[in-house]
Structures are given as C-alpha cells and as structure tokens.
Amino acid sequence: TEWTVDHRARGVAYLYVRFQDASKFPNGVPTVTAKIRGKKVEDTRTSTTAWSDNPAMIMRDYLLSDYGLSESAADINETLFEAAADLCDQDVSGAKRYTCNGAFTLDAAPEDIIRNILSSMGGIFWNYQGQWAVQAAEYITPTLTLTEDDLRGPLEVATRHSRRDNFNSIKGQYKGAETDYQADDYSVVTGPIFLAEDNGIPAVTDLDLLFTDTEVMAQRIARTALRRNRFQQTVSGSFGLRALDLKIGDNVMLTIDHLGYSSKVFEVVDWRLGMKDLDI
Numbered sequence: 001t002e003w004t005v006d007h008r009a010r011g012v013a014y015l016y017v018r019f020q021d022a023s024k025f026p027n028g029v030p031t032v033t034a035k036i037r038g039k040k041v042e043d044t045r046t047s048t049t050a051w052s053d054n055p056a057m058i059m060r061d062y063l064l065s066d067y068g069l070s071e072s073a074a075d076i077n078e079t080l081f082e083a084a085a086d087l088c089d090q091d092v093s094g095a096k097r098y099t100c101n102g103a104f105t106l107d108a109a110p111e112d113i114i115r116n117i118l119s120s121m122g123g124i125f126w127n128y129q130g131q132w133a134v135q136a137a138e139y140i141t142p143t144l145t146l147t148e149d150d151l152r153g154p155l156e157v158a159t160r161h162s163r164r165d166n167f168n169s170i171k172g173q174y175k176g177a178e179t180d181y182q183a184d185d186y187s188v189v190t191g192p193i194f195l196a197e198d199n200g201i202p203a204v205t206d207l208d209l210l211f212t213d214t215e216v217m218a219q220r221i222a223r224t225a226l227r228r229n230r231f232q233q234t235v236s237g238s239f240g241l242r243a244l245d246l247k248i249g250d251n252v253m254l255t256i257d258h259l260g261y262s263s264k265v266f267e268v269v270d271w272r273l274g275m276k277d278l279d280i
Helices: 055-064 078-089 110-119 192-197 215-230 241-245
Strands: 041-043 048-050 124-128 131-135 145-147 156-158 169-174 184-190 204-206 234-236 251-256 261-267
Touching: 041 055, 055 078, 055 110, 055 131, 078 131, 110 124, 169 215, 184 192, 184 215, 192 215
Parallel strands: 145 251, 169 204
Antiparallel strands: 041 048, 124 131, 156 234, 169 184, 251 261
C-alpha cells in the first residue's frame, strides 16, 4: 500500500515479488532470480542506442559512462572499436563470433571489469596515440616485412617461457542458457602438439569465461589463449620509420638472415616511439 504512482523507479531495474502464504515457505523466503537484458548502449556504426551483446560496444560504453571511467568520446579510437565490433558480429556457423553476456557490480575494480569484458572476445586493450583502442582475437595477415635494413640497433631474442608459465591445456567455466545461467565447466581444450612437446605431461591452467554464454565460444577463446602462450619466441629492437605503420595487435613479418628468419610472422605486443642517436 505504500507503493504509489509516484514510485516510478525510472532507470532502475527492479522486481516486485509478493509471497502470500508464509506456511508454504517453511525454510524462509525463496531465492528469486530473473533473466534480464542490460543497459542500452550506443552503436556508433549505426548511430542507434539499443541493447547489445557486442563486446566492443559494451567496452566503449563502460569507458564513457559515469559508472565506468568517464572518458570523453575524443579519447576513444572509434575506427578500431568499430573494426572490433564488426569482427565480433561475424557469422561463425550460424552464430556471432563473440558476444558479451555477463554482469558486474560497481564495487569491482575497473581493471577487473575491463578484463572480464575483454575475455569475452579474447581481446587486447591499449592506449594508441592518446586514445583507447581495442582489438578482438583474430589472425591478421601481415602486410609489412621488416628486414635488417630497418634495424637501428641489435635485436634481443627470448626463446622460451619458464616451465612455470607454460601450459598445454586450458579448463574453466562459462555460463549462459546452456547451463541454466549457472557457472559450469566447458570441455578442456588441449593442444596435442603442445602436449607432445612437454613429453606428454599435462600442464593445465584455468581460464574462466563468465561473460561467455556458449561452450563453443568459450572453447574458441581458450584455443586462442593456448596458442598465444605456446608461440613463445619474442623479439625486441629498434626499427626505422617504416615501423610507424604498425600498432599493437598487428602482425609483421621479419626477415633476418643471421637468425634464420624468412618472412617469420610476429605479433606486435608493445610499441613505443623514441629517438636514437645515429652516427651520420
């Protein structure tokens, strides 16, 4: 009787439940759950605001919202966010490649919220020329080859991770309609070649994907994480101006004769601009 027409609860998701016969609930008030859709977000590709499960557009909304990072639109690289959104919407066997279906509360650290959203697209997130950028997991065919002529100093090569950081299988949980929205295990993802390289000794790591709602999608993301871990060789060095065409997330080919590299493909995981003294 205290709930009147003035109690409109605008902008608030709420549920009114009334239990009329206490004798039917001897163990107390039962747990009540609801299947809901989250906040409407702007899709800059269509200039519409509606519910979306697109991870890139959800990430963009979190960055801009006052409950998120309160960034300005000028701090967002819209081109890269839209490219990531297009990739997430690609059809894979009759379903979207990546979707984001999870929930968070605002007492969680922003870093954890961003990590969970990113996990739903196997993505990476970085600051690019003063703007936030994102990329969903996809193999990008390299278009640039750097050679010894592009080097401006020696290369540093790291060949392998420590055994502690190595794994050949991934397990974890996901949740969605398939699991009645309760966290459940997806099938373990194992790389047979990687297992053989480790002398058949299983090395399993956990990767929970609680913003992913199908097992097929969870396994797709886990396989990407497994490959990233096992392709262990990293190269760092100073390159000339042609390297300015690269950004984090791009693939580039290296042809370095003394290392035996002939158009060997590497992913750019870090990039910074600097000046180096040269003898002219």
